[in-house]
Amino acid sequence: MIKSKSHQIVIIALLTAAAAILSYVESLIPAFIPIPGIKLGLANIATMLALAIFNVPVALGIVAARVFLTGFMFGSLSTILYSLAGGVLSCLVMGLLFHLNQKAEKPLFSYYGISIFGALSHNVGQMAVAFIVLQSVPLVVSYLPFLILAAIPVGLLTGLIFTKLLPHLPKNFKK
16 A cells, blocks of 8 residues: 555546546547447546555546546536546446455456446446436437447456556555
8 A cells, every 4th residue: 555645646646647648538539339428448447546556435536537627628518427427336336346356255356347347337327317318218228238238348458458557556556
């Protein structure tokens, strides 16, 4: 665990900046599937790093900061609402899975699995907002299978990147 408070603040700021940059870079990449709302979810890598290094409240702060920074600079109010709902739910679910892994004798979920559940829950959070905004259950439900199918490869990708990054963290960074 990081001991110095100032060192913690620096790491949190770096993770927030990385999440915002990844989110912006991702917005420049053409959609690999022509379905609105499907992205690579690269900012989730920073969220997973925050969960591995710190805890859920810190990770939620990073998610909120990233959503508001990128939303105000490059998006709109609706972008902020959808991203915040997806990001918060995703962070909570991944945080729960990280916690369960720490309490178990041996990990129950791989980082790939945690990332896939994060992608799935991000989509569910966005669908909840869509339901509130559109007030149409059939329209929202008809869109969900596409988002679920997209969440699996996206979650695998972010899980892979996280898994490759984790061994390169200094030992005192990990819980």
